[in-house]
Amino acid sequence: MYVLRDILQFDTSVQDATNRFESIRRTCYLILGVGDGKQDEFLGYQYSTSVLNAYTDTNMEPYNETWHPRIDNIVYWGMDWMDPGYSGALSQQLELYYGNITYNTAIKDIIAHVQSGDLHIALYDYANDQVFISIHSKSDQNTAFQNAYQRPYIRFDLNDLFAEDY
Template sequence: MGLALGKLMDKELQAVIPEYYAYLEKNIEYILKKVPPFFQKLITEHGLPSALDLTYDMTRLYTPPWFDEELQGLAAGSGVPYTMLRQLNLLPELLQASCTVLGAWGESTVASTLLHLRALDWDDKAPLAKYATVTVYHPNASYEGYTENFHKYYRQENYKSHAFANFGYLGLIGSLSAYSEASIGLGEKVWITEDKDIATRFGNPWTYVLRDVVQFADSIDTALTMLVNAHRTCSIHLGLGSYERNASVHSDENVGFRGIEYSAKEFNVFNWEDMYVRPHHPILKDVIYWDKHVQPSNFPCLGSLLVDHYGHLDAPTIIRNITSLAETGNALNLILDYGENAAYLAYSAPDDPQGPLEAYNRVHTRLDMTKLFAEPAPK
């Protein structure tokens, strides 16, 4: 799969990688504010690539081999050095984003379906934004040698590989936001906590864990089991969605969404009834959400908008009346409608002279995920 992607997008990969690295060097002061003191010193003395190489050394023993193999294929297909691609894919381990997560179903929505918002608030002007991609993977049903490794990394014997889509940027093979043909969806936001001892740099990078969960899980229970058993690293929030497409009647038993606090030493799962209680974070039946601010949040905007539109939520309403007013999703605004099996999305456009820049202000595209997952893999 890496080789195929590298051959397909070789010119684009050869353009974006050096451009993005030059951009990072120009904005190194911003990066230094986002990383722990040890990495600050390393970056100051030896540069950002040294910090990313150290991250690789700290994570490689905990990372399934198929990611490194895919990156080698990507390098072979594109002509971009493997080391640069490897470094790029570990950047999210250093720099998590302030994002919004929302799951809404049942009484809160128009059609009682499951809606899943992952609004990425990241650097909307970065060169990566000019190479925004939806990458649809059609993996083999089983990989030779997977069974032993799957048990090693997720403590499970059985697995089934599903077609899935990564909503992200060219060159990043891990998942920032992802959705599978089994109707499993995941999206992340940073979890800023005063407890500094719950995270580690020794483990499986979170973007790789999220991708594996979306590719291999077929229910919310198997997804949670994989997340619990993973060698977790950074502290992040997750929105995890699951939808049983063949159910005759959809209820809380087969339409699932969970909010998760995820870190090396903490794993907390929330439903709509036990989310944070704050004056500006109202508890709403069949709604789980975190806004783009530090949690628990006291910012009133998102909560009040959800109250105003409760019972009338669908993808267009979220786009027009929620994310645009809350000003969240500046880099990527993604709404998954599990009932339609569709994705509504927009990316920021720093190369559009007429604007607007932010994804939440731009026209959104609807993708029919049923058709995309049904496309036959090339022979």
């Protein structure tokens, strides 16, 4: 998380982020992505102590025609690197709504269908500088636990947030 924070604070391009990933001592296995809305660029990363691979829509791995096909202009993974269940459900929804994906479609028709995001979900709209976040609820005597994908989302305008004087 410190690496991602440093990318947000100090790096000005996807290439800067890639250079940072390459130069640090990586300590865990992750799949993640870094995008730049101004340059219209996005890379997905396979990240571990011994591996750092960057992917676009044209070389995305793991490739599987049935459960993880490549989709033009989309980099995606389900819950994990080799997860046919979640990745297959996600690819089906992405293909179904391809060309018409808005935050509403993502929330109601993709994420809710795939049922991915138990702890938290963050949807980034780089073109409009917005982020939509949902977090799980805890259960207590009066309410049942709900996963993040079952909960409402909060919309943040990043221009307003970054304009705040802290």
